[in-house]
Amino acid sequence: MSELCPRFEKAMQIISKRWVGLILFELLDGSKRFSEMESNLPISGRLLSDRLKMLEQEGIVDRNIYSEFPVRIEYSLSQKGESLRPVIEDIQNWANDWITHEEVE
Amino acid sequence: MSELCPRFEKAMQIISKRWVGLILFELLDGSKRFSEMESNLPISGRLLSDRLKMLEQEGIVDRNIYSEFPVRIEYSLSQKGESLRPVIEDIQNWANDWITHEEVE
DNA sequence: TTAACTTAGTTACTTTTTGTAAGTTAATGA
């Protein structure tokens, strides 16, 4: 294997992990709680937990704990995560232009 | 689960499938043969075959057969595929800005 | 003071997807 840009590869490794796109889409709208994302997305708690942990480790997502009752934990995009906005918006635009009604039914 | 844009979901389903990003990255550079992509990317023939078939079905990649000896088959981006260029370029830009040297070693 | 409630997860187990390496096909050319 020859030279593929290693940074691009690493970026794709993160972004193309299953559910990451949808999680970012949710968070671009503002910070969200675990249960909120779980009910908004077709993803199980197990994987949502996995992905949020991974995105936190990658510095893309921040985890904020509020010691209320019951405990409130909010996930939001870091600056690094927020700067993925153009990527997600381009995907949205492409989808609007090229994904037909029939394809999504 | 509430309303997530179904077109966005479908787009992510395609783009975030493993190896698809790297395959598109390769093809944005011009049309390529099977063996060429196989040696440029860290992907096995089995999955490359799978993905190209899927991308062809989605209308993103064209498969062109040249009846020479030995047979030459070239894969290229359709208009639909070519219009993913901004997405891939944004990912490249994000990677350059946010993926550090250490992360890729 | 103990039983129940709430959010945010985790565990155990099954199914699907991926990785790996060897094998197949079709069209020459020696």
Place this chain on the structure above:
DNA sequence: TCATTAACTTACAAAAAGTAACTAAGTTAA
């Protein structure tokens, strides 16, 4: 007829994802 070449396929093992039930910590109601 046997070897060569590109483009795949197949068979099987390993990793990731799907599902549903369970746990933990703090609080409140009986």
